[in-house]
Amino acid sequence: MSEQYRENEETTIESLPPLTADDTVRAIVSHDTDGAIIVDRSGVVRFLNSAAERLLNRHGAELHGKVFGFPLVVGERAEVEVLRPNGDFSVAEMRVLAIRWEGQDAILITLRDITAERQAEAALREAEEFSIAILNSLTSEIAVIDEHGRIIAVNEAWLDFGRRNGITDLSAIGIGVDYFAVCAAVSDDVYTAEILRGLKAVLRGEITEFMHEYPCTGPQGTRWFALRAVPLRGTRRGLVISHQDITDQRRAAQIAAEAEMLREQLRQMERELVNVEAISRPEEVQRSRLAPLRQRAPDLFAHALERYGAILEEALHSRVHRTPMPSQALRELGEWLGAVWATPRDLIDTHLQAIRERSQFYAPKKIQAYFEEGRLLLLELMGYLASYYRAVAAGELRDQDK
Amino acid sequence: MSKIVLQLYIAGHTPRAERAIGTLRRMIESELAGYECDLTIIDVLANPQQAEDQKILATPTLIKSSPPPYRRVIGDLSSVTDLLQVLNLPPKS
Numbered sequence: 001m002s003e004q005y006r007e008n009e010e011t012t013i014e015s016l017p018p019l020t021a022d023d024t025v026r027a028i029v030s031h032d033t034d035g036a037i038i039v040d041r042s043g044v045v046r047f048l049n050s051a052a053e054r055l056l057n058r059h060g061a062e063l064h065g066k067v068f069g070f071p072l073v074v075g076e077r078a079e080v081e082v083l084r085p086n087g088d089f090s091v092a093e094m095r096v097l098a099i100r101w102e103g104q105d106a107i108l109i110t111l112r113d114i115t116a117e118r119q120a121e122a123a124l125r126e127a128e129e130f131s132i133a134i135l136n137s138l139t140s141e142i143a144v145i146d147e148h149g150r151i152i153a154v155n156e157a158w159l160d161f162g163r164r165n166g167i168t169d170l171s172a173i174g175i176g177v178d179y180f181a182v183c184a185a186v187s188d189d190v191y192t193a194e195i196l197r198g199l200k201a202v203l204r205g206e207i208t209e210f211m212h213e214y215p216c217t218g219p220q221g222t223r224w225f226a227l228r229a230v231p232l233r234g235t236r237r238g239l240v241i242s243h244q245d246i247t248d249q250r251r252a253a254q255i256a257a258e259a260e261m262l263r264e265q266l267r268q269m270e271r272e273l274v275n276v277e278a279i280s281r282p283e284e285v286q287r288s289r290l291a292p293l294r295q296r297a298p299d300l301f302a303h304a305l306e307r308y309g310a311i312l313e314e315a316l317h318s319r320v321h322r323t324p325m326p327s328q329a330l331r332e333l334g335e336w337l338g339a340v341w342a343t344p345r346d347l348i349d350t351h352l353q354a355i356r357e358r359s360q361f362y363a364p365k366k367i368q369a370y371f372e373e374g375r376l377l378l379l380e381l382m383g384y385l386a387s388y389y390r391a392v393a394a395g396e397l398r399d400q401d402k
Numbered sequence: 403m404s405k406i407v408l409q410l411y412i413a414g415h416t417p418r419a420e421r422a423i424g425t426l427r428r429m430i431e432s433e434l435a436g437y438e439c440d441l442t443i444i445d446v447l448a449n450p451q452q453a454e455d456q457k458i459l460a461t462p463t464l465i466k467s468s469p470p471p472y473r474r475v476i477g478d479l480s481s482v483t484d485l486l487q488v489l490n491l492p493p494k495s
Contacts, residue, residue, distance in 0.1 A: 043473075043474050043475075043476075056459060058459075063459070066457055067457070067472075067474045068459055068460075068474075068476070069459070069460065069463055069474040069475055069476035069477075070473065070474065070475050070476070070488050071475075071476055071477045072475055072476070072477040072478050072479060072481070072484055072485070072488060073477055073478055074478045074480055074481050074484070075478075078477040078478035079418060079478075080418075080460040080461060080462070080476060080477055081413040081416075081418075081460060081461045082459065082460050083413070083446060083453060083458060083459055083460060083461065085454060087446075087447075087450040089413055089446075089461075092460070094460075094476075094477055096477075
């Protein structure tokens with residue numbers, strides 16, 4: 001520090017007259033980077049600093065003696081919009097302090113421009129709303145969890161699933177809840193353990209994706225879901241878990257598998273029947289033997305379907321109420337089918353159509369019952385058809401012998 | 403008894419503005435129920451010139467132009483009790 005400066009400094013400090021309270025307040029407020037306005041008890045401006053001038057975009061002289069307003073703050077602070085002459089405005093945090101100014105009670109108002117913070121918050125809110133909108137646009141039930149298993153976001157489909165399953169307090173499956181606990185509450189133990197293992201493996205980075213199919217029993221019966229968990233991409237560690245209702249797909253797959261199994265079981269019987277059939281059929285019928293009943297005689301197929309459906313219903317009723325099975329009706333249907341030259345394939349066709357029609361309307365448990373009863377009925381019906389053809393063949397042979 | 407004339411200046415329908423409007427409606431319907439009141443709400447975004455003519459520097463601002471004394475209040479207008487005290491209402495008969 002130079003000699004001259006030290007001398008000047010000493011001169012300046014020592015030569016200053018003692019500061020009044022107003023001078024002290026003025027000095028502090030003038031150097032404040034926040035806007036500061038001193039108003040009297042009527043809200044009239046008595047002083048404002050340069051930061052306030054900049055914030056308001058007005059000259060101090062223009063405002064001095066004008067009414068700013070009596071500031072009301074509930075708690076420590078209030079938020080206001082600060083208006084500029086060009087119609088533009090900023091958002092400011094307003095704080096107040098009771099002081100003495102020029103010998104009178106006054107209020108020091110400080111205004112901190114928080115426009116940028118509020119804009120950043122609004123942008124963040126918008127981004128969050130956008131993310132939620134995307135989540136809500138998806139039909140899969142989605143829950144996003146953090147690395148500890150806490151739910152940090154869910155979509156509408158997830159909450160709807162909760163509602164459909166009788167959960168009235170949706171906060172029990174919402175944000176902040178332990179996902180693993182929710183999982184344990186709605187799924188069977190055997191599946192839960194496997195799901196938890198898979199989710200934790202993805203969280204640890206051991207696998208990049210985990211997929212699992214599991215049943216969930218609710219008021220609408222048992223439904224099947226496919227769970228898919230992938231890591232949350234971003235700064236936070238976590239998982240995005242989606243649940244897709246795959247009951248219909250599973251049902252379709254089950255029907256397909258059932259059909260395949262029936263074909264397998266009947267292939268053997270079919271081979272045997274074909275021989276008997278060939279002997280028993282007149283030549284003109286044999287020529288058209290490859291055409292299925294459904295195609296060559298749709299009305300006969302519809303009639304067969306109706307009768308088979310009625311027998312299937314009766315069989316299911318017998319199973320529940322332990323009454324005798326409708327064997328006589330089934331025998332008559334078998335003979336009728338033989339009379340119209342139905343083939344084993346026509347029987348399978350009829351059976352599958354009857355099951356398919358019922359699978360659209362009934363719960364999985366009842367569909368399973370139709371499968372089981374239908375399989376037995378079909379085998380029995382096939383037997384009656386074979387007997388019919390055998391009897392016809394035997395008759396023909398007798399005729400030939402005569 | 404002279405009519406109570408109030409003007410509320412807001413900058414768009416922000417939650418802050420809605421809160422102020424709610425407080426004033428409550429105050430007029432309950433504490434000032436026995437008085438003739440005229441409340442006008444002016445959105446400075448729609449009427450910038452009116453705000454400038456009145457030298458409105460911040461919103462929400464509430465002006466009581468009648469009965470005297472004239473009062474102008476800014477900030478958090480969510481407390482009916484504070485508002486009544488600052489506005490010197492209800493008027494002393």
